[in-house]
Amino acid sequence: MLRNTTLKSLISLALILILGLPVLAKDKAPAKTTEKPKIAVLALEAKNIPAVYADIVRDILEVNLHKQGNFAVLERSQINLIMKEQKATLNQCSETQCAVDYGKVLSADLVVVGSISRLTEYNISVKLVDISEGRIIAAEFEQVPSDKELDRAVNNLAGRISRAAMKDTGYVPEPQDDDRHPMYFGIAYRYGLWEIPLPVLKLPETPGDPIVIDKIDVLHDMMSVIASTTYDINTFLALKTNANATVWSSQIRKSQHETLDITSDEYHSLSTTVKSGRFKGIGIDGLLQFNYPVLKLTPYAAIGGGYYFYRYNYSNQSYIYANNTSTHYSDFSDGNLNISNNIHLFMLALETGINYMLIGPVGLNLSFICNYPVKQSIIKKISYETRYYNNTNGYMPANYPAPGAPNLKKADSFNSTPIFSIQVGIVYRFM
Incomplete structure (x- = not known):
């Protein structure tokens, strides 16, 4: 009897341990809470x-x-x-x-x-x-x-x-998607410098040959208004877009002069006046931005590309004077190069800068930008007119023929150079 009682007690204890231990172990696990x-x-x-x-x-x-x-x-x-x-x-x-x-x-x-x-x-x-x-x-x-x-x-x-x-x-933080992925909207002023090669007329080495087309580099000041949005993927990586409206660019006037001696008594001279027109246009960039936040200061670097559309007008006028001092005879030819062009440019974009959060969600932005046009011509069509004037006979065919097709084609191949800009603006963070 005692043996049976002891056996039953051991079996009961074993069941308690088998069934009870998982429950006790489960009770020790902390309940999840927010x-x-x-x-x-x-x-x-x-x-x-x-x-x-x-x-x-x-x-x-x-x-x-x-x-x-x-x-x-x-x-x-x-x-x-x-x-x-x-x-x-x-x-x-x-x-x-x-x-x-x-x-x-x-x-x-x-x-x-x-x-x-x-x-x-x-x-x-x-x-x-x-x-x-x-x-x-x-x-x-x-x-x-x-x-x-x-x-x-x-x-x-x-x-x-x-x-x-x-x-x-057992505390589990509530998801804070907005905190992890804030968005920024910015409005900024951008000032840039763009050196553009433009065609000009030049005297040929041999009188009577077609006029030569050469080029000069004209530096433009450009002012733009920028609207940007930035989406933080995480602390160190973001997606950024810049919408660009070029509202003003400088107008350049240049004059240059050259002389070609024909004989001791005769020379031809060329005077060219260049009137460089203004750029106006719009563009948009998409960039991948790398951040390194330090307290309120966030230095960053971004790389990407975009599309830009510009409207541009350009013209120059050249006068060729033929002078013969023995006969007191003078005549001149004049020619015009006119360019009115819609320019479509695809540009690589590099940007580096700093965002500094001033008060709450409001901050300042300072950045430097380089837009590098993919190799393509900014000049597509050139119209050339020439005429000849003699003080006795009036208008007659010019002494110097218009530039030939190869010369005009050469002018068409002038490619754009990089645009270097500085930008200052305000950013606002949306939570």
């Missing part, structure tokens, strides 16, 4: 070191825990107010039991206690205490050679106790 645990950082104990160091470490620890966004951090003023209302005295605390006692008074879920000391190096130790269970969740230690490295050491401690707390409490 409610932030309330945490208090108590005054650290200063050992062989001025108390101000303990206050500094406490401040850095509080700020780091708050920035992580995983806790409802009780500020020091709140702690002092609660202790005053409860008529309790708050002393330095580095032990588990006093952490539990203070935590209950403060209605905190978690309490951080610890100490800082110095012999030859700075030693910081902290404990994270679960108030409801009265146990230590994490105990961490950092040692640094100088006070200049205290900030880094406390940052490391905050990260480690934060991870331990989230694992133990």
Whole structure:
């Protein structure tokens, strides 16, 4: 009988263990919650070191825990107010039991206690205490050679106790898509310089040959209004678009003169007046942007490309004087080069700059841009007119024929150069 009773008892105990242990194990797993645990950082104990160091470490620890966004951090003023209302005295605390006692008074879920000391190096130790269970969740230690490295050491401690707390409490942060992927809208003024090769007329080496087409480089000032949008994929990577409206460019006038000696008594001279027209147009860029945020300052570099459409007018007028001093005979030919062109350019874009957030979502932007046109002509059609005038006979065919087809084709091949710009504007962050 006793043997049967003992056997039944052992079987019952085994069933309890088999069925009960999974339940107990399951109960130990923290339930997931989206409610932030309330945490208090108590005054650290200063050992062989001025108390101000303990206050500094406490401040850095509080700020780091708050920035992580995983806790409802009780500020020091709140702690002092609660202790005053409860008529309790708050002393330095580095032990588990006093952490539990203070935590209950403060209605905190978690309490951080610890100490800082110095012999030859700075030693910081902290404990994270679960108030409801009265146990230590994490105990961490950092040692640094100088006070200049205290900030880094406390940052490391905050990260480690934060991870331990989230694992133990079951806190799961709510998704913050808008915070992770902010958008920026910007409006800016852009000033750029664009050196453009333009055709001009030139005397041939042999009188009577067709007039030659040469080129001069004309530097344009350009002013544009820019509207931009930026979408942050993550902290270091973003997509950016720039819409560009060129509202003004400088108009250049140039004159040049050359002389060709025919004989000792005769020479021909060429005077050319160049009137460089204004650019007006629009464009759009798409860029991949690389960010490196440091507090409110975000340096960045971006690379991409875009399409630009410009309307451009250009003309020059040249006069060729044939002079024979023996006979006092003079005549001249005049010719015009006219360009009125719609220019379609595909440009590579490089941009580097800085965004500085001033107040809340409002910031300033300063950037430098290089737009490099893919090799293509900015001149597509040239019209040329020439005539000859004699003071006796009036208008007659010119002494110098118009440029031939190869020369005109050469002028068509003038390619654009890069545009270098500086940009200043305002950005606004949408959460």
